[in-house]
Amino acid sequence: MAQPDPTPRPIDHVLRGRPDAVAVEDRAGALTYAQAEDAVARLAGWLAGFGLPPDTRVASWLPKTREACLLPLAAPRAGLVHVPINPVLKRAQVAHILADSGAALLVSQPSRIATLEPGDVATSVIVPEAIGQGDPLPPSDADPNALAAILYTSGSTGRPKGVMLSHANLWLGAVSVAHYLRLSPDDRVLGVLPLSFDYGQNQLLSTWYAGARVIPLDYLTARDVVKAVARHQVTTLAGVPPLWVQLLEAEWGDAGVTLRRLTNSGGALTPRLVRGLRERFPHADLYPMYGLTEAFRSTYLEPALVDAHPDSIGRAIPFAEIMIVRPDGTEAAPEEPGELVHAGPLVARGYWQDAERTAARFRPAPSWSRYGGTAVWSGDTAVADAQGLLRFVGRDDEMIKSSGNRISPTEVEEAVVAGGEAAEAMAIGVADARLGQAIVVVVRGDSAREDDLRARLRRDLPSFMQPTRYEWLAELPRNANGKLDRAALARSVREGKPL
Template sequence: MKPYLLQHFLENSAARYPDKIALKHKDRVLTYAELLQKAKNLGQGLRQKGVLRGDRVGIYLDKSLEQVIAIFGALYADAVFVIISSVLHAKQARHIIDDCGVKLLITEEKYLENLGGIAAPKIYGAELSKILETTGNPAPRNIGEDIANIIYTSGSTGLPKGIVLTHRNLIEGAEIVSAYLKITADEKILGLLPFNFDYGLNQLTTSIYKGATLVLFQYFLPNSLLKILADEEITALAAIPPIWTSVFGGKMADTAELDLPKLRYITNSGGKLPVPIVQKIRAAFPQTDLYLMYGLTEAFRSTYLDPREIDRRPESIGKAIPNVEVEIINADGQLCRPREIGELIHRGACLARGYWNDPQKTAEVYRPNPLLPRDNQFLETVVYSGDLAYRDEEGYLYFVGRRDNMIKTAGYRVSPTEVEEMILQMPEIKDAVVFGAADTELGYKICAVVTLKTKISAEKIKEHCQAAAPPYLTPREIFIADSFPLTASGKIDRPQVIKEHQVK
């Protein structure tokens, strides 16, 4: 029977490969049979603690074997797992717990202080260890349309918002990504990204689905990443732009081909990868397939660029993933012509249910399909991404920027992404964030905040922009920062960067 609950992936792989290592973290491992039994034990224990079908179970743990057990344990209790990143501030963690009404929290003793005032019961330490060793075999009653996970993503207000994912969402995502990445049971996948990030969670779901081995790893420094790739003979690596920038900054920027013969494929998502970084990855890993992917948590994954096209069109986000259709529409809801910029909409598989506790925001993003006849548009919901893009004559897609981030300056509409990519062409620049600030003469003026690989002045950066593009694209204000704050998923916290550098 086709899996319809996420834990069916675990059951199927445990039946095929009971003694195979499913998870490795430092010097600890779990086989598929062990992972399955501990997940069932925890599921039974959660039920005995009063967790009912549809209740939310918070998981406030560091990346560990126990974090994965907790995910599947919650599912065996017919509950919804909610991962609370350990890098969040106490206010943000408490907001998540309160917003989704966590019934029970699985945590560590060191986080109890952050949870002051939280009424939900907590299990940790010796009690958790005892539950994991108490044999259980709960029989789930959920169906594929039931909620499996609420992922909290950073919001412009600073408080995360919850996106609701069903079992079917997670299963579709794992099956589709596994198909185009050609993942097999022989894979050793590096679990580099956090599981509170849909892209990171997908490394777990695809690995369990295919019976592969997932090696959990917390990123610190570029050398530590390269070492684990070699030591563990990793075949699959997924990362996001800030990690690639860190790896290929400084001395790594000019490193020749790296000797990692087992590394079969690399993926990027969570933000557009600047072309200079794409070129450096290709130079360092010439025998490794590089997949440039685009997605949004509201629909998980929308597009990928075939590795065979990388060198010809490194700035493209590719074409729609299997079982998904992506269109570009104008303000009137009509299809855009080739090269015409419009909003990207996503239809087909992987659409999340919406935003937890926020019907208004859900209605803004999850809308009737504008491409159906007017009287029947209500029959299908599509996701309006809020991202501006265009399609070329061959059908390849190109990301332009966020619809609500466009800067209107001196009568021109400017994408921050366009200016950022121009600045990132400079070898001295590590990262860049561009935004608009109110200006009496221009309407809005372009401002840039940069971090550096090597020393350079703001004036030199302006000179580069003036030589590379029309005057209206040159930032009027350039700030040099030591580093950028990051979100819980490891992305640059753009709202915080902008807030810290708003021109008075």
């Protein structure tokens, strides 16, 4: 397979299909590439009409409307930086992202804006009542290294942090994925993942780079996905492990016969899931992948290798250099665990207005790196075999991975104690067959207030952040420094030992 073109371009140039081919198909019908280009131009003109300075952040908090699909192109075309907000987030998370990003404009819907409270949106932020059109803007001539988007992702401590992505990051990510998935103009890609998720947004961009059709879908049940696959004759379906569990439990009939490829990220596939997907969709290529927002995507496994290596995350994708590094900075030997380090042009520009965390994660590449420059030190442990195939070992941080979402324990803990029902809390991820990990919270407080706590969190946190179980204690264990002994408590909960 020939290597893809490594030349980056402004991301709003990505609509590369034939003018009369369908770029987007949704409930409103089909939008051709010519119509999509015109819609991006007019949406960019509308944004430019607000007179915001270059590089101003524009946030969007929308379901998968056409405008939500086109804003990742329209905002950069207008010289602005797009900040997509997951539509399932609640007011506290939305308020944090708006304040942290310094967004000057929020594109949303009246029904969503009505859920916010005074102070959630600064008075200086423009909140239009409706999305409009302006004089069309031509394709941009932006520097590919210029900032195009900020995607918010949870860290192991604190609130979500913004990952800064350039035009080049987004463009080369689209080129890379379209290339190794072998997307073609006749493909129909079902977009079920949030557009605020790098994996979900890339589905748009890689599909359009390939000149194919994307079908955005907000779904409630696995059955909705099955129906959409059948109705739109979908060829490509991307998911995260918990979704695959649900889809394997659904009745498919002949609905999956058009599927050519299945792609997975947001958590490792288990051998059991691999077997289930291969049996259910024997004619579809399965692509296990590994990635992190700070470097978009790192590895993929060729479908021909999946049956023999069901626990592998494969090799580096185009434009990525993946290294397994010992604690002393030297290269790990085959079968020796080490930290997964990603170098190359897919590496993001760091965390928005957070020099300390940027310096911790974005550090100089090892001296033996082919690309050199800044690398992402993932904090994840992996091992490479003698053939160079990688296997994910585990996360060194304390992130909880549930329903394909990376969840900060600290953010859950802050929400639990915010209402006064509990004095202290510790959130722990425990293995769960459906969710990947379920959230268990160990709480110091009065268990009689659990119903009140659950009711409040249903209002304050999105569904994927809801704890599944609470363990109430009179005191939480502490270490010699007086800090909560997170490691010991997590070990007890995961092993089912008395607390």
